[in-house]
Amino acid sequence: MNIHDGQGVSTGVRTALVIGGGVAGPVTALALRKAGITATVHEAYPAAADGVGAWLALAPNGLTALRTIGADKAVEAIGQPVPGVVMADGAGHRMAGFGGFTELPASLAMPRAALFRALTDHAVAEGVHFAYGKRLVSAEETPDGVTAHFADGTSATADILIGADGIRSTVRTLIDPQAPDPEYGGVLSFGGHATDSGVEAEPGTMYFAFGRTFIGYWQGPDGQLIWFAGLPTDTPPGPAELAQVPAAEWLAKLREVYAGHVPGERLLRHTDPERLITVGRMERMPSVPHWHRGRMVLVGDSAHAPSSSSGQGASLAIESAVELARCLRDLPTPTEAFAAYVGLRRPRVEAIGQNAATANKIKAGKAEAAAVTFPTPEEMFRPLHFHRIDWEQRVTVTA
Known part of the structure; x- marks a missing residue:
């Protein structure tokens, strides 16, 4: 061709x-x-x-x-333009940063x-x-x-x-x-908004913190931090069962998994259950x-x-x-x-x-x-x- x-x-x-x-x-x-x-x-x-x-x-x-x-x-x-990327480990050590390509439009974050x-x-x-x-x-x-x-x-x-x-x-x-x-990827996906967490984030930058667990976050238009994270599990609940679990229970599980994670622990501690988004199973097509x-x-x-x-x-x-x-x-x-x-x-x-x-x-x-x-x-x-x-x-x- x-x-x-x-x-x-x-x-x-x-x-x-x-x-x-x-x-x-x-x-x-x-x-x-x-x-x-x-x-x-x-x-x-x-x-x-x-x-x-x-x-x-x-x-x-x-x-x-x-x-x-x-x-x-x-x-x-x-x-919302987010051209920058910072990658770190779960202990808070910065591994790499990138400001985006000046020749290209910035990545946009949005609902x-x-x-x-x-x-x-x-x-x-x-x-x-x-x-x-x-x-x-x-x-x-x-x-x-x-x-x-x-x-x-x-x-x-x-x-x-x-x-x-x-x-x-x-x-x-x-x-x-x-x-x-x-194909299920072994993770349940969640998102949320953290208020007054004390976690620093430069506007226009997306942060990825790897480790035993992973969390990503950026500063939203209102100044709050928007985060997305995964809860590893080999036996994921189906959509109906997933919806029946109260948000407070999911948040408690996430806080347990992210205990000691920088900055996941603080982001989750400053997230109210009503601001939690249960996304569901992380999947891909083979x-x-x-x-x-x-x-x-x-x-x-x-x-x-x-x-x-x-x-x-x-x-x-x-x-x-x-x-x-x-x-x-x-x-x-x-x-x-x-x-x-x-x-x-x-x-x-x-x-x-x-x-x-x-x-x-x-x-x-x-x-x-x-x-x-x-x-x-x-x-x-x-x-x-x-x-x-x-x-x-x-x-x-x-x-």
């Missing part, structure tokens, strides 16, 4: 069903629109996901991809729900249609299209169907009933053999969720959405477009996912941080943050 500057040929795809309205869904619809393809986003929930999820960081490569489709300003308006809302509102303003309460149950293909059937008894037909429906993707199981399940079949294809977490340890989940989903649209714009059939898209994306996302799996082992106490050779922050972030998709170049498939 190679890329050139000549004019590509169209797949003949004019319409698309996008299943899932999280991060990948609206970005995919916007990218397809730029490629001349009309997409409708079908979301299982009855309304947009306001107030759902914890915080995330959107990396410079994700923002660069958003700029391609004109959505970067909408996200920058709701994000996940705020990102959903910003992307959805921007897509709607650009003319993308969203249909809510549409939980996909099956799909059937014809030589000319694909029809999605939803739990409410309705259906919709288009030239292609794109699964942007997350780590528990229904579309993935339709493409390949033998597709792997998400290698998914089949990203597409016929007129159906996966994008984002449905194909390559790397776990939150990567700091790249949302950014990779955005990149893949843009790359998929570019391939559909330029190649003569959906099959060729999907194959080119997978060839362009799989090496990058799987390498990042493997690195995140190593970080998960450290957080779960399955590997000593001291035994792992870490690159410098600049070496670590350069191949991640400088990745760029050139929309103006044309994709071709050659023998």
Whole structure:
């Protein structure tokens, strides 16, 4: 496969069903629109996901991809710049620091729900249609299209169907009933806000403290410290059981595990139970053999969720959405477009996912941080943050 500057040929795809309205869904619809393809986003929930999820960081490569489709300003308006990174051990010793790449935009921290809302509102303003309460149950293909059937008894037909429906993707199981399940990383994830903890944090810097346990934190817009941490366990409760445990009980367990940790002990001691966020099991997708079949294809977490340890989940989903649209714009059939898209994306996302799996082992106490050779922050972030998709170049498939 190679890329050139000549004019590509169209797949003949004019319409698309996008299943899932999280991060990948609206970005995919916007990218397809730029490629001349009309997409409708079908979301299982009855309304947009306001107030759902914890915080995330959107990396410079994700923002660069958003700029391609004109959505970067909408996200920058709701994000907090955090260009700096400091890495330390659990005893409070600084190991490395990095101020960010001056050539790139800063990473942005934001509530996940705020990102959903910003992307959805921007897509709607650009003319993308969203249909809510549409939980996909099956799909059937014809030589000319694909029809999605939803739990409410309705259906919709288009030239292609794109699964942007997350780590528990229904579309993935339709493409390949033998597709792997998400892989548990050995850690339950939590977040929270610490008040008057005495822990120092420079504005615009994200801190990572490794050791027997791990905690990350930064100073939020209101001056409070926002933290995220893991509780190692080999037998994680299911979502229903997880929700039944009172926040005060989880906080007590975390305080016990982080006793003596610098600065985890102080951050947790100054966190009230009502400010605790129970995120759930830290999971990632192992290698998914089949990203597409016929007129159906996966994008984002449905194909390559790397776990939150990567700091790249949302950014990779955005990149893949843009790359998929570019391939559909330029190649003569959906099959060729999907194959080119997978060839362009799989090496990058799987390498990042493997690195995140190593970080998960450290957080779960399955590997000593001291035994792992870490690159410098600049070496670590350069191949991640400088990745760029050139929309103006044309994709071709050659023998």
